[in-house]
Amino acid sequence: MDIRNSVVIITGASSGLGEATARLFTAQGAKVALVSRSAESISRLASELPGSLAVPTDMRDANAIASMVADVYAHYKRIDVLINNAGQGMVSPLEHTDIGLYRQLVDLNPFGPLLAMQAVIPI
DSSP states (O other), X not given: OOOTTOEEEEETTTSHHHHHHHHXXXXXXXXXXXXXXXXXXXXXXXXXXXXXXXXXXXXXXXXXXXXXXXXXHHHHSOOOEEXXXXXXXXXXOGGGXXXXXXXXXXXXXXXXXXXXXXXXXXX
């Protein structure tokens, strides 16, 4: 698959699989929008990846997601690929699970990708 000059949004791009994916896509000639809550990490990564854009975003926040997609579109004038990589886990005995933290996981893991897709698809 030729991805040269494709515009790719990668959520959870600050480390791990997201960072590795950003590096791989950039090496193949894609323009990558790096999305993460960690502004410092994605700014550092953006300085290493030509043509990339750091967009600090909390993927639990619907308004922040819509703003991120608008910012990426304004910068690149299109969006070709969305990689929903952001996510978190929690290890806790059921009887000690903090409901507030669990709600944050639900906001991030299933709802974050859904909201991102809803924002990107009309473009």
